Amino acid sequence: MSRNELQRVVDRSRDGFTLVELMVVVVIIGLLASAVTFKVRGYLVTSKQNVARMDLSKISAALETFNTLNDRYPSNEEGLAILAKPSKNFVEGILSKVPVDPWGQPYQYNQPGRLRAFDIISFGADKREGGSGADEDITSDDVQPSSGT
Numbered sequence: 001m002s003r004n005e006l007q008r009v010v011d012r013s014r015d016g017f018t019l020v021e022l023m024v025v026v027v028i029i030g031l032l033a034s035a036v037t038f039k040v041r042g043y044l045v046t047s048k049q050n051v052a053r054m055d056l057s058k059i060s061a062a063l064e065t066f067n068t069l070n071d072r073y074p075s076n077e078e079g080l081a082i083l084a085k086p087s088k089n090f091v092e093g094i095l096s097k098v099p100v101d102p103w104g105q106p107y108q109y110n111q112p113g114r115l116r117a118f119d120i121i122s123f124g125a126d127k128r129e130g131g132s133g134a135d136e137d138i139t140s141d142d143v144q145p146s147s148g149t
Contacts, residue, residue, distance in 0.1 A: 045125070045134040048102035052122045052138045055099045059083070059107060059120050060140050062094045073111050073118050080109045080120075103127060115141055 017025075062083045067073050069089055074082045084093040100106050101122040113119035119140055126135035 048125070049136070049138060051102045052124075053143045055101065055107065056120050056122070056138065056140050057143045059095070059098070060118075060143065063118055063120075065094050067117070074109070076109065076111055080107060113140070 059080060063073055066083060069087075074080070080098045083095045084098050086093055098107070103122070103125055105123065105127050108119075108121040108123070110119040110121070111117065121140070122138045123129055124135045124137055128135075129137060
């Protein structure tokens with residue numbers, strides 16, 4: 001090998017990455033990022049649904065407390081707001097404030113309920129009745145054993 005040929009081989013090894021190599025790396029990074037994003041989105045949906053279930057459980061317990069103290073559940077007109085109003089037994093109300101669902105909507109309250117004394121409903125991400133996955137409705141039937149009449 002002549003000196004010029006050897007110099008060209010050495011120069012090529014110092015050139016760095018080719019455009020094809022850079023494109024392959026960018027594609028791999030993109031695939032990894034999309035896989036991570038997809039997985040994280042699933043965790044966020046599950047997390048919001050779990051928060052809604054915890055809220056429904058807390059509201060259900062507050063409704064049972066209201067029933068114990070008043071021998072009745074709040075009417076549809078009174079709604080859940082009555083749980084946050086001061087009373088002789090609770091200076092700040094049974095709940096300090098009525099939560100909204102993780103999608104920013106008020107929980108729906110119906111008295112009487114379909115299967116028991118009341119229903120509390122979050123319509124999920126689509127904010128409409130029905131749906132599945134992220135749009136699934138979450139109800140008090142999902143979080144508490146059957147109680148009330």
